[in-house]
Amino acid sequence: MEENNSKYQVFVVNSGMYLSLSTKKYDLRKKWHKSDPKEIRSIIPGSVIEILVTVGQKVKAGEVLLILDSMKMYTKIEMPYDGIIKSIHISQGDRIPKNTVMLLIE
Amino acid sequence: MSFKRNILDLRKRKKEAQQGGGEKAIEKQVAMGKKTARERIKAILDENSFHEYDLFVEHTGRDFDMEKKVLHGDGVIIGTGTMYNHPVAIYAQDFTVAGGSLGLMHARKITKIMDHALKMRVPLIGINDSGGARIQEGVNSLAGYGEIFYRNTNASGVIPQISVILGPCAGGAVYSPALTDFVFVVENISKMFITGPGVIKTVLGEEISMEELGGAMVHSEITGNAHFFAKSEDECFEQIKKLITFIPWNNAQKALKFPPQEPLPQRNIEDIVPIDPHHPYDIRDIIKAVTDGSDFFEIMEYFARNIVIGFGRIQGNTIGFVANQPMYLAGVLDCDSSDKAARFIRYCDAFNIPLVTLEDMPGYLPGVDQEHAGVIRHGAKLLYAYSEATVPKVTVIIRKAYGGGYIAMNSRHLGADFVFAWPTAEIAVMGPEGAANIVFKKEIDEAENPAEMRKQKIQEYKDKFANPFVAASKGYIDEVIEPSETRARLIHSLEVSSSKVDPRPERKHGIPPF
Numbered sequence: 159m160e161e162n163n164s165k166y167q168v169f170v171v172n173s174g175m176y177l178s179l180s181t182k183k184y185d186l187r188k189k190w191h192k193s194d195p196k197e198i199r200s201i202i203p204g205s206v207i208e209i210l211v212t213v214g215q216k217v218k219a220g221e222v223l224l225i226l227d228s229m230k231m232y233t234k235i236e237m238p239y240d241g242i243i244k245s246i247h248i249s250q251g252d253r254i255p256k257n258t259v260m261l262l263i264e
Numbered sequence: 265m266s267f268k269r270n271i272l273d274l275r276k277r278k279k280e281a282q283q284g285g286g287e288k289a290i291e292k293q294v295a296m297g298k299k300t301a302r303e304r305i306k307a308i309l310d311e312n313s314f315h316e317y318d319l320f321v322e323h324t325g326r327d328f329d330m331e332k333k334v335l336h337g338d339g340v341i342i343g344t345g346t347m348y349n350h351p352v353a354i355y356a357q358d359f360t361v362a363g364g365s366l367g368l369m370h371a372r373k374i375t376k377i378m379d380h381a382l383k384m385r386v387p388l389i390g391i392n393d394s395g396g397a398r399i400q401e402g403v404n405s406l407a408g409y410g411e412i413f414y415r416n417t418n419a420s421g422v423i424p425q426i427s428v429i430l431g432p433c434a435g436g437a438v439y440s441p442a443l444t445d446f447v448f449v450v451e452n453i454s455k456m457f458i459t460g461p462g463v464i465k466t467v468l469g470e471e472i473s474m475e476e477l478g479g480a481m482v483h484s485e486i487t488g489n490a491h492f493f494a495k496s497e498d499e500c501f502e503q504i505k506k507l508i509t510f511i512p513w514n515n516a517q518k519a520l521k522f523p524p525q526e527p528l529p530q531r532n533i534e535d536i537v538p539i540d541p542h543h544p545y546d547i548r549d550i551i552k553a554v555t556d557g558s559d560f561f562e563i564m565e566y567f568a569r570n571i572v573i574g575f576g577r578i579q580g581n582t583i584g585f586v587a588n589q590p591m592y593l594a595g596v597l598d599c600d601s602s603d604k605a606a607r608f609i610r611y612c613d614a615f616n617i618p619l620v621t622l623e624d625m626p627g628y629l630p631g632v633d634q635e636h637a638g639v640i641r642h643g644a645k646l647l648y649a650y651s652e653a654t655v656p657k658v659t660v661i662i663r664k665a666y667g668g669g670y671i672a673m674n675s676r677h678l679g680a681d682f683v684f685a686w687p688t689a690e691i692a693v694m695g696p697e698g699a700a701n702i703v704f705k706k707e708i709d710e711a712e713n714p715a716e717m718r719k720q721k722i723q724e725y726k727d728k729f730a731n732p733f734v735a736a737s738k739g740y741i742d743e744v745i746e747p748s749e750t751r752a753r754l755i756h757s758l759e760v761s762s763s764k765v766d767p768r769p770e771r772k773h774g775i776p777p778f
Contacts, residue, residue, distance in 0.1 A: 230626040231594035232542045
């Protein structure tokens with residue numbers, strides 16, 4: 159019995175503890191963490207058409223940072239709030255997946 | 265003589281019961297920025313139209329000293345009234361009475377008004393403001409929830425069901441709103457979750473605030489549980505009053521007809537859409553260019569913004585609009601946008617509201633996350649909903665209509681009654697870039713200058729297929745129209761479809777890919 163139990167994990171549900179098997183999807187889940195407002199991430203995969211800012215540049219909220227070609231559409235990525243470009247992690251022509259950190263701002 | 269005494273006694277009893285949890289509890293409610301249950305009902309209904317029932321109902325809790333407690337109305341107010349002089353049924357949980365907690369009699373009151381609403385075929389509005397199950401009443405309170413869910417399900421598609429979340433709505437309680445047609449939330453007031461932040465932190469170590477976990481914006485933007493977001497209770501009540509003008513009172517009726525109006529003269533409809541298909545625009549401007557008074561009442565504005573759904577009127581009749589939104593995620597179809605549109609289509613079909621689809625859609629969003637999130641079964645909901653709908657269905661293809669998305673967006677093949685295309689429409693199995701790489705692979709590979717050849721072949725493909733005329737030559741498109749003719753074509757096609765009959769095979773029910 160003891161040996162058989164070793165493959166079970168402890169699950170806590172409604173203040174009760176239960177031994178149970180896990181599922182693949184459950185094991186693959188990612189822990190939630192607050193998104194960092196200083197990171198400009200891609201919300202859709204695409205290729206970088208043009209980068210309109212440089213490191214150190216002061217940028218106002220709403221100004222276009224770069225243009226991404228995704229799904230046959232040029233999407234303008236805008237500055238979320240007034241700030242300075244800290245670093246750029248992509249180059250023109252790059253094909254990037256979703257959720258890539260493209261720029262850091264401060 | 266003795267009558268007077270009885271009447272005075274009645275008045276006294278009423279007054280006492282109507283106080284709910286009493287002054288202190290009401291003060292607390294107000295301090296949280298919330299209105300009382302009674303004020304909320306008054307704010308939604310026509311003036312002086314509310315009639316209350318079960319004011320004197322008492323709770324039945326006998327354990328844990330509950331028998332000594334008086335809970336006025338058992339924490340919920342039920343009744344009927346009118347909106348724009350049409351009858352509606354309503355209930356409001358009263359947080360000032362035992363935190364609006366749900367016990368057996370509380371639930372009985374709710375199910376009583378639900379039964380009335382269904383029998384009388386009038387809309388049901390439920391205002392949720394409750395700490396959850398009344399633990400002292402044990403399984404009786406679970407029974408109460410279950411009996412509410414059962415009635416929500418039975419009434420679904422028969423009468424409109426509107427849920428207003430004006431306080432906490434946690435644990436099992438969230439499932440009643442989730443089973444209803446429209447959920448309204450208010451910033452800083454509405455909180456919905458199954459498991460609270462405390463438990464999540466203890467068990468999983470994830471630290472999150474109540475607002476970030478289940479606040480109004482989270483449910484509007486991330487989860488898709490809420491349909492309407494407001495900054496205040498008053499704004500929320502205005503939204504409810506506007507929604508109700510667009511929908512019929514039950515599934516045997518049509519929505520009220522309003523006097524027809526021309527759209528407000530704005531920009532030329534042709535000037536809204538950029539000539540370069542790579543450039544975005546706001547599809548809602550096109551909707552407003554064809555609706556009466558340029559009025560468009562958007563639903564789920566913040567969730568899956570790559571598709572737009574909502575109500576507008578054409579010649580005074582309510583129309584349900586479904587439109588790809590090139591301004592967000594290039595207007596792609598994905599899991600969330602398919603879910604959003606599919607449910608709305610089923611709502612419109614259930615309540616006799618014709619559907620107009622505006623299409624500008626490059627395809628399905630590629631990515632591992634989409635595939636693993638089940639874009640196949642979620643996407644299938646859209647196909648199911650359009651195919652199943654028997655209300656009038658009209659499609660206008662504005663620009664892109666590629667691949668599986670072309671089929672999904674109410675194509676002729678799924679039973680559209682009328683399909684129009686602007687001359688700018690691109691209807692093909694895939695985009696020119698991708699298609700050229702496959703169709704002309706050999707020519708490109710073997711060319712002296714493959715890049716040049718590729719460019720040439722893309723243009724060749726574009727000229728040949730990226731237009732509406734191939735589809736029109738097969739009769740898949742009924743007519744290629746000038747943009748300025750759009751409203752007139754919609755008016756006529758909807759008029760022609762107004763007595764549409766489109767029977768389906770007899771069955772208990774279909775099995776949509778939930």
